[in-house]
Amino acid sequence: xxxxxxxxxxxxxxYAAGTLPEAFDLVVATHVSLCDECRARLxxxxxxxxxxxxxxxxxxxxxxxxxxTLRMIRDRGKDPIVARPPAxxxxxxxxxxxxxxxxxxxxxxxxxxxxxxxxxxxRGATVRxxxxxxxxxxxxxxHRGLELxxxxxxxxxxxxxxxxxxxxxxxxxxxxxxxxxxxxxxCLCLTATDAPLRFSTMLPRLAQPFFRI
Amino acid sequence: xxGNADAExxxxxxxxxxxxxxxxxxxxLFGHFAPRIKGFLMRSGAGEAxxxxxxxxxxxxVWRKAHLFDPTRASVATWIFTVARNRRIDALRKQRRPEPxxxxxxxxPEPDQADVMELQQESARLAEAIAQLPxxxxxxxxxxxxxxxxxxxxxxxTGLPLGTIKSRIRLALDRLRHAMS
Ligand SMILES: [Zn+2]
Ligand SMILES: [Zn+2]
Numbered sequence: 001x002x003x004x005x006x007x008x009x010x011x012x013x014x015y016a017a018g019t020l021p022e023a024f025d026l027v028v029a030t031h032v033s034l035c036d037e038c039r040a041r042l043x044x045x046x047x048x049x050x051x052x053x054x055x056x057x058x059x060x061x062x063x064x065x066x067x068x069t070l071r072m073i074r075d076r077g078k079d080p081i082v083a084r085p086p087a088x089x090x091x092x093x094x095x096x097x098x099x100x101x102x103x104x105x106x107x108x109x110x111x112x113x114x115x116x117x118x119x120x121x122x123r124g125a126t127v128r129x130x131x132x133x134x135x136x137x138x139x140x141x142x143h144r145g146l147e148l149x150x151x152x153x154x155x156x157x158x159x160x161x162x163x164x165x166x167x168x169x170x171x172x173x174x175x176x177x178x179x180x181x182x183x184x185x186x187c188l189c190l191t192a193t194d195a196p197l198r199f200s201t202m203l204p205r206l207a208q209p210f211f212r213i
Numbered sequence: 214x215x216g217n218a219d220a221e222x223x224x225x226x227x228x229x230x231x232x233x234x235x236x237x238x239x240x241x242l243f244g245h246f247a248p249r250i251k252g253f254l255m256r257s258g259a260g261e262a263x264x265x266x267x268x269x270x271x272x273x274x275v276w277r278k279a280h281l282f283d284p285t286r287a288s289v290a291t292w293i294f295t296v297a298r299n300r301r302i303d304a305l306r307k308q309r310r311p312e313p314x315x316x317x318x319x320x321x322p323e324p325d326q327a328d329v330m331e332l333q334q335e336s337a338r339l340a341e342a343i344a345q346l347p348x349x350x351x352x353x354x355x356x357x358x359x360x361x362x363x364x365x366x367x368x369x370x371t372g373l374p375l376g377t378i379k380s381r382i383r384l385a386l387d388r389l390r391h392a393m394s
Binding site for chain 1: 236239240243244246247248249250251252253255256261264265268269270272273276277280286287288290291292293294295297298299301302306307308309310311312313314315336339340343344354355357358359360362363364365367368373375378379380382383386387390
């Protein structure tokens, strides 16, 4: 499977620097878990971070700092080596937020067969799993901020672009779209936003406060 | 080349910590990195006491997670940077840090010495290239990593010479995937 839609340099750099809201961090970590191309790009940007750290002017540590650290080490010991989790739909970082794989998701219906599960994350941005039945389109909408959509299962179509497992769509304030799940299979994706969407029709606008979209 | 010798030296320190719980090697690593981590955290907005506490915790984590360090994918400075960054997110921003799924679970094959050397040299070359960038561009990169720029303020980093180090990391990932399958 070839991934055709990747993270942008800006997002990877912000993730490497550690300045993204937690919700976006989770989507980036999920994409990188599935995509070796972005994993290598992230590694290169983290190497820049390593160079910055190595070049940072030293701030003298307190007296007895090394001894205190060694005491901490002796008290706590080494981290145990963790067993590899069985293969599933969700990569490890997403599993940690869901508390398991697909079967552990606690879905809430949104109507029309569409389901969502909002995951816990620090304020500033929201992250949710979306389940969209085959052939169903999301209501036409625009964005007041950034929206990341990571496909985990199935596919969705947006204008002339196709997104399959591993692909990520980056929508900004300039994007107006009506993503539609593929005709053969439901689409499961992880999506994060840092501002409410801008719906162009009345019904979803009325429902917006209840569903926190 | 002093930079290269330094970098490879730190790899050796990490392996001595991992394989022999060598406290002398750790003390030397601490002497170099702990004050830089503390400086990095203070530049990122931490007060002196918090930066001191976090620097100690970061170095303790370096010891505890030594078995996860892969010298074919990162220099020691890079790896310690990721530990310090995650501690900063936790301590200063009070949020969790989701990390990508780890590729190496359980015991791994000993890395090829040539691969280790090439990645370490590539890291040193990258550091030199960053040092040569025009001042304003270097300032922007530092600001991004000190957390002084938000994600919307970070523009594409066109001046960064990332090509060759990215290829080395990509190669290391391919080998790791191959070894696991
Ligand atoms: Zn990618
Ligand atoms: Zn959208």
